[in-house]
Amino acid sequence: MLSMIAARLKTTIPSVIGVIIVTFLLTRVLPGDTAAYFAGPAASNEAIAEIRGKLGLDRPLPVQFVSYVTALVRGDLGTSLTTGQPVTADLAQRLPASAELTLFGLLISMAVALPLGVLAAVRQGSWIDHLCRIVATAGVSLPVFFTGLLLVYVFYFILGWAPAPLGRLDVFFSEPPRVTGFLLIDSLIAWDLEIFRAALSQLLLPALTLAIFSLAPITRMTRASMLAVLGADFVRTARASGLSGRKVIGTYAFRNAMLPVVTTLGMVFSFLLGANVLVEKVFAWPGVGSYAVEALLASDYAPIQGFVLTMAILYVALNLMIDILYGVIDPRVRLEG
Amino acid sequence: MAITRRAAIAGGLSAPFLMTGRAGAQSPSRSETLLLVQEYGPNSLDMQGIGASQPVNGVALNCYDRLLRFKPVPIPAGGGNQVSMGELEGELAESWQIASDGMSCTFKLRDAKFHSGRPVTAKDVKWSLDRAVTIGGFATTQMNAGSLEKPEQFVVVDDKTFRVDFLRKDKLTMPNLAVTIPFVFDSELAIKNSGGDPLAKEWLKNNVAGSGAFKVESWKPGVETIYVRNDDWASGPLPKLRRIIARDIASPSTRRALIERGDADISYGLPPKDFKDLLDGGKINVVGVPIPNGVWGLYLNSQVGPFKDVRLRQAVAWVLPYDKMLQASLFGRGVDMSGGPETPKPAWPTPFAYKTNVEKAKALVAAAGGGFSTTLQFDAGNATVAEPMSVLIKEALGSIGIEVEITKVPGANFRTEIAKKTNPMTLNRFAGWLDYPDYYLFWTMHGNNSIFNIANYQNPELDKLIDAARFTTDKAAYEKFVVDFVKLVEREVPMIPIAQPTHDVAMQKSIGGYQFQPCREPDFRYLTKG
Numbered sequence: 001m002l003s004m005i006a007a008r009l010k011t012t013i014p015s016v017i018g019v020i021i022v023t024f025l026l027t028r029v030l031p032g033d034t035a036a037y038f039a040g041p042a043a044s045n046e047a048i049a050e051i052r053g054k055l056g057l058d059r060p061l062p063v064q065f066v067s068y069v070t071a072l073v074r075g076d077l078g079t080s081l082t083t084g085q086p087v088t089a090d091l092a093q094r095l096p097a098s099a100e101l102t103l104f105g106l107l108i109s110m111a112v113a114l115p116l117g118v119l120a121a122v123r124q125g126s127w128i129d130h131l132c133r134i135v136a137t138a139g140v141s142l143p144v145f146f147t148g149l150l151l152v153y154v155f156y157f158i159l160g161w162a163p164a165p166l167g168r169l170d171v172f173f174s175e176p177p178r179v180t181g182f183l184l185i186d187s188l189i190a191w192d193l194e195i196f197r198a199a200l201s202q203l204l205l206p207a208l209t210l211a212i213f214s215l216a217p218i219t220r221m222t223r224a225s226m227l228a229v230l231g232a233d234f235v236r237t238a239r240a241s242g243l244s245g246r247k248v249i250g251t252y253a254f255r256n257a258m259l260p261v262v263t264t265l266g267m268v269f270s271f272l273l274g275a276n277v278l279v280e281k282v283f284a285w286p287g288v289g290s291y292a293v294e295a296l297l298a299s300d301y302a303p304i305q306g307f308v309l310t311m312a313i314l315y316v317a318l319n320l321m322i323d324i325l326y327g328v329i330d331p332r333v334r335l336e337g
Numbered sequence: 338m339a340i341t342r343r344a345a346i347a348g349g350l351s352a353p354f355l356m357t358g359r360a361g362a363q364s365p366s367r368s369e370t371l372l373l374v375q376e377y378g379p380n381s382l383d384m385q386g387i388g389a390s391q392p393v394n395g396v397a398l399n400c401y402d403r404l405l406r407f408k409p410v411p412i413p414a415g416g417g418n419q420v421s422m423g424e425l426e427g428e429l430a431e432s433w434q435i436a437s438d439g440m441s442c443t444f445k446l447r448d449a450k451f452h453s454g455r456p457v458t459a460k461d462v463k464w465s466l467d468r469a470v471t472i473g474g475f476a477t478t479q480m481n482a483g484s485l486e487k488p489e490q491f492v493v494v495d496d497k498t499f500r501v502d503f504l505r506k507d508k509l510t511m512p513n514l515a516v517t518i519p520f521v522f523d524s525e526l527a528i529k530n531s532g533g534d535p536l537a538k539e540w541l542k543n544n545v546a547g548s549g550a551f552k553v554e555s556w557k558p559g560v561e562t563i564y565v566r567n568d569d570w571a572s573g574p575l576p577k578l579r580r581i582i583a584r585d586i587a588s589p590s591t592r593r594a595l596i597e598r599g600d601a602d603i604s605y606g607l608p609p610k611d612f613k614d615l616l617d618g619g620k621i622n623v624v625g626v627p628i629p630n631g632v633w634g635l636y637l638n639s640q641v642g643p644f645k646d647v648r649l650r651q652a653v654a655w656v657l658p659y660d661k662m663l664q665a666s667l668f669g670r671g672v673d674m675s676g677g678p679e680t681p682k683p684a685w686p687t688p689f690a691y692k693t694n695v696e697k698a699k700a701l702v703a704a705a706g707g708g709f710s711t712t713l714q715f716d717a718g719n720a721t722v723a724e725p726m727s728v729l730i731k732e733a734l735g736s737i738g739i740e741v742e743i744t745k746v747p748g749a750n751f752r753t754e755i756a757k758k759t760n761p762m763t764l765n766r767f768a769g770w771l772d773y774p775d776y777y778l779f780w781t782m783h784g785n786n787s788i789f790n791i792a793n794y795q796n797p798e799l800d801k802l803i804d805a806a807r808f809t810t811d812k813a814a815y816e817k818f819v820v821d822f823v824k825l826v827e828r829e830v831p832m833i834p835i836a837q838p839t840h841d842v843a844m845q846k847s848i849g850g851y852q853f854q855p856c857r858e859p860d861f862r863y864l865t866k867g
Contacts, residue, residue, distance in 0.1 A: 036752035036788075045756065045788070050473055051387060081388050083558030084381040084542055090558070149590055157594045164600040165591050167560065171372055171582045284586040286560040294377065294559065294587075297718070297748050 008323055012316045019312040020072070020305075024065055027301040034081065034299045068305075077309070078302030082294055087306040091288060095310065096181025097168060098280070098287030102272045104184075104203055105210030106265070113215050114261075117222025121230060122249060132223060136216035144275045148209040148282035155205060162205050163198075165283045173198050206283040213275055214268045221264040225257040232256075258329055266322040270315055368867050369579040371848075373859060374592045375605040378562050378585040382553060383541040384517055385469050385476040394517045395583075395858035399564060401520035401547035402572045404430045404444055404462065404499075405511070409852060409863070416624035417851030418863070422512050422772045428572045429457060429521060429548070439810075441502045442511065443494065449571035451523040451548045459499040464524035466491045466501075468536050476518050482771070482779075483513025506810055509771055516770050517856045522546050550576050550862045559585060564861065577850070577865040596621055596843050602866065603844045603859065608721040612841040613668040622846055625839035626853045627672050630777050631768030632686040633722070634832040635730065636791035642761035643709050649739075650830045652701035654691040656733045663836045666725040670841060674834035681823045683816035685774035686837045689827045698737045708738025713762040718748035723764050726835070730764070758786075758793040765791060766838060770855045774819045775806040782831055792831035799825055 035052035052058050056067070071078065077087035120132035142150075155162040163170060168183055175183065176190040183199035229235060230253055238248045277289035288307055295303035380390045384397035406428045407420035427433065431447040449457040467488040470480045480486070484507035492500040503510055513519070522537075523546040530544070531537035545553045550573065551564040564581040584601075586592050593611045595601040597620070607615075616623040637644035637653060644650050659675035677688030702708060713730060715723035724745070731741040741762070746754050755763060767789055769777045780789045784800040799822055806818035826832070840857055847867050852860040 033750070033753040036756060037748075047474055047478060048756070048788075054387065080380075080558075082380050082390070084388075085558050093557075094559075149588075152591065152594060157598060160598070164595055164598065166374075166584055166586070166595070166600070171561075171584065172367070172370075281587045282591055284584065284588070284591060286557070290587060291559060299750070 004327070005320065005324065008320055012320070015316065016309075016312060019309060020069070021065075023305045023308040024068060027304055028061060028064075030299075034301065037299055077306040080295060080303045081300045082298045082303070083291075087302045090291060090303065091306055091310055092181075094286055094288045094291055097285060098273070098276055098289060100182045100184065101203065101206055101279070101285060101287060102210065102269065102276060105207040105272060106214065106269060108207055108211035109214040109218060109268075110265070112211070113218035114222055117219045117261075118226055118249070118254065120219070120223045121226030124227070129223075132219055136219050139212050139214070139216040142212065143278075144209055144213045145278040145282055147212050148206065148279050151205050151209055152282065163201050165205070166202075167284045167286055168199060168202055169195070170198055170202070206279050206285055209279050209282075210272050210275060214272055217264055217268050217271075218261070222257065222261050225260045226253060229253045229257040255329065259326065262322055262325055262329065266318055269318060273311065273314070369577075371578050371581045371602045371861065371864060371866055372600070373581060373583045373603045373605065374586045374595055374601040375583060376585070376587060376589070376592075378559065378583060379556070380558060381542045382545050382556065383538070384520070385472050386538055386542050387472070387474040389475070392858060394856035396545070396553065396562075397517040397520050398549075398854060398856060398858055399551040399861050400545045400549040400553060401522070402429045402449065402457075402549050403515055403517075403520050404428060405433070405515040407512070407515050407855070412624065412626055412853065414625070416622065417849075417853065419626050419629075419853040420855065422629070422855070425511060425515055428515075429462070439503075439506055441500055444499045444501075446497045446499060447571060449548050450569055451526070451546065452552050452567060453523055453526050453546065455523060455525060457521065457523075457548050458496045459493040460496075461524045462499045462521050463488075463491045463493050464527075465521045466519050468522070469519050472536055472538075479516065479518045479770070480513070482776070483507060483509040483511075485510060485513060485519070505808060507808060508810070509773065509776065509807070512771055517854075517858075521548065523548070548572070551581070554580075561585060573862060576862045578861055581861050583859075593843075596845070599845060602848055603842060603864075605842060605859065607841070607843060609666070609668045609670040609838075609841070610721075612670055612843060615843050620846075622844050622848070623841055624844070624851050624853075625670060625841045627837045628768050628840045628857070629772040629855060630685060630770070631766065631840075632674065632837050633667075633671070633726070633764070633766045633835045634781075635835060636763040636765060636832045637830065638758065638761050638763075638791075638793050639829075639831045640793040640795070641759050643711055644761055646705045647829060648701045648705040650833075651691075652698040652705070652737060653734065653739075654689065654830050654833045655694045655701065656698035656737050657691075657833065657835065658693055658729055658733050659835065660693075662726050662729050665729060666722045667836055667838060670839040671836035672839075674836055681820060681827065683774070683819040683823075685777050685819075685823070686834050687774075687823060689830075689834060691827075691830075691833070693733075695736060702737050702739070708740070710740035710742065711761045712742045712744055713764060714744045714746050714754060714760050715764040716748055716751040717745045718751070719766065720745065722766075722838075727764055730762075752788065755791045756788050758791070763791045768857075772855065774823065775803050778803050778822060778826070779807065782826060794829070794831035796825070796829065799829075 035048045035055060035057060056064060075088060080087050080090055083090055116132050120129040123129060152165050156165060169175060173195055176186040176192055176195055179186050179189050184196060187196040187199055235248060235253050238252050276287060277293055279285065280287045280290040291303060292307040375392065377392065379393040379396050381393050382396050383389060384393045405425045407422055408424035408426050409418035410421045412419050429446055429449055430444040433442055433444045435442045446457060446459060451457060469476045470485055470488060484504045486504060490502045490504065492502060494500055522541065526546045527537040527541055530540040550567055550570040552567050554563040554565045556562050562583045566576055566579045589607050589611065592604045593607055596604040612623050615621045637650045639645060659673055663669060663671055663673055674686055674688045676692040677690050679690060681687045713727055715727055727743045731743060734741050754760060767781055769780060780787050782790060782794045782799060783803055784795050784797065802818050802822040802825065806815055806822065809815050809818065840853065842851065849865040850863040852863040854860050
């Protein structure tokens with residue numbers, strides 16, 4: 001198991017190096033002039049040149065790259081011009097917000113999609129199968145920002161059930177002492193149930209938005225995978241041996257159907273990290289997605305590089321986790337690894 | 338950051354705004370707290386610093402004092418105050434006296450204290466003004482616009498007396514001391530924490546060291562800024578509000594929902610359509626001020642491409658559907674700039690005599706050799722207004738044989754594009770802080786060819802008139818120069834004014850004391866709630 005992890009880790013090193021080079025080049029090649037942007041209104045060409053010099057953008061690309069990598073080795077991702085803060089600090093501040101939102105969204109989605117997918121497969125052609133199809137179609141065809149705005153409109157604006165979409169906490173609450181950066185967990189650690197409730201109610205709508213978006217792939221994959229397994233020989237044998245339907249589906253079929261579902265979950269998780277960008281905008285969520293978009297609009301290189309690098313590392317870590325999870329679910333994978 | 342913060346705590350003086358716990362203990366009630374929602378917040382706390390974004394003006398305005406400020410006057414349409422740029426009142430200055438030769442001004446400072454408790458001295462004023470003229474970037478450019486160029490101009494007479502020597506007689510010098518750039522830092526505190534940098538750039542970016550009406554209690558870039566009142570403020574009547582929470586909410590529809598539901602007190606920067614809807618709805622107050630010295634204009638490149646020919650520029654001015662553009666893109670939230678009198682008023686922006694007249698336009702195009710194709714660009718960041726405007730321009734020009742292709746330039750790239758000065762047509766909004774016609778034209782049509790001279794317009798005759806207007810002290814002569822140069826640009830039309838936009842702010846009915854400032858950021862010092 002350990003050697004498998006080590007072998008997998010080794011293969012990720014080239015991809016991380018590749019990401020570093022590509023993001024560096026992309027941010028330089030893409031149009032948009034940081035110096036002109038930050039020289040502000042009424043800037044003369046001399047002022048722009050002066051700022052370019054100060055930012056080190058007038059040096060040749062290889063020199064810029066070397067200084068970038070040297071700083072990177074020291075854990076320095078540079079300074080964001082839009083927030084004026086070190087990128088590492090910004091990302092550390094914002095990553096838990098995005099992670100909490102994405103994971104919570106994924107949890108809601110799984111809680112709905114897995115049972116729905118299994119039921120649809122077991123009762124193929126019944127009303128629940130149709131419901132499954134409708135939910136999946138609706139989920140994929142609604143753009144996330146639209147679902148987000150719709151939920152805000154209905155639950156906040158019309159009904160007044162949800163709190164104001166003002167980020168992670170109502171303005172009159174202060175954050176609990178930071179331990180994990182996840183407000184739900186931190187507030188429990190501080191045993192402040194009022195803040196826990198407040199944070200949960202802020203989290204519900206944006207997480208629901210993400211959940212609706214990710215329902216479709218998980219439901220469809222669960223259904224398809226269950227169908228394939230239900231038609232397999234060992235299920236027929238189990239049935240023939242007189243095992244109860246619950247036991248056949250729950251223990252034999254479901255466990256075997258999980259492999260492709262886990263793969264899908266990994267993919268959906270990375271999609272969600274992307275979809276986050278728009279949801280964060282609508283709900284004023286202080287996460288990494290909105291941070292990256294603002295940096296992109298301002299041609300602010302350092303945060304973009306930092307964001308892409310962080311995402312790449314997250315993605316690599318996620319794939320590794322999925323590989324390990326495979327081994328747990330199906331011991332044969334462990335042997336092959 | 339870690340070192341500077343430790344240094345700050347060691348200094349002990351900055352404790353009032355680092356220790357948030359104390360403020361929390363006597364936490365002001367909701368009725369004394371204002372919740373402001375805006376598109377994005379400050380990226381620094383130092384407006385003089387390079388790369389400071391638009392909202393940083395709000396920090397400079399509320400947390401720092403200047404020598405002078407503009408005098409509030411009622412907005413003609415009601416709803417609060419705007420400022421009269423010609424009339425100044427003392428902020429840190431208790432009184433001031435212009436020398437008999439008109440070449441210097443001496444300020445007497447009032448007994449004000451910095452947030453640190455130190456008294457404000459003339460030495461601090463000099464340090465701050467020296468910094469503004471030497472730091473480079475926008476701060477220095479803005480100072481130079483009022484002939485404030487060299488540290489030698491700023492003289493400490495004694496602890497409470499300060500003098501500014503003028504390089505030349507420039508009517509913009511005094512008003513330029515009241516904008517959000519020449520504000521006064523606690524120089525001792527800044528130097529102590531500077532870590533060797535004589536201008537303390539890094540420390541002042543993250544810390545406020547001022548004497549203003551508000552202090553920054555907490556600042557989370559990109560998330561929120563919380564201000565608390567400085568109860569010892571000496572430069573004006575104590576503000577009514579004790580705490581302001583400014584949240585950054587990127588989505589305009591969310592900002593609108595928040596204000597309509599009554600959860601936010603004030604909302605800045607909504608699309609014009611939302612302001613119109615809120616106004617029509619009648620539940621929310623919308624205060625609109627035509628942006629002084631601001632105008633949406635169509636810039637026609639006078640050096641490169643088809644619009645070198647003045648007849649074609651005039652043809653475009655004769656064919657634009659001015660009223661339709663005002664309604665469809667600004668939803669009426671602006672002032673029409675067409676159909677003005679033969680002799681323009683000595684004002685800017687002022688309506689040009691052009692109005693929609695297709696026949697005239699067709700004749701001019703025919704005289705210039707017939708139709709052609711060209712491109713029109715605008716900043717994608719302004720798309721809510723600029724996109725419908727561009728489509729109407731395209732349609733109108735199509736009717737006189739000019740094919741227009743529209744290019745939407747991403748915000749980050751727009752400055753680069755306009756700096757090239759090669760695009761034939763550009764739609765843009767420009768607003769100068771100092772409300773003088775010569776100031777606006779100096780930036781947009783003068784031969785100094787600043788980045789905002791998008792039309793690449795060069796005319797020594799115009800330069801002479803602008804410069805003469807800038808430095809004359811005779812009011813009658815000034816007005817004549819203005820009328821002359823407005824007439825000249827009206828005839829030459831390197832830029833066609835379309836509409837003077839309105840700066841709108843939406844607020845709850847319970848909010849009073851709205852104050853419009855030329856920097857267009859909220860002024861918390863006058864606001865009241867309930």
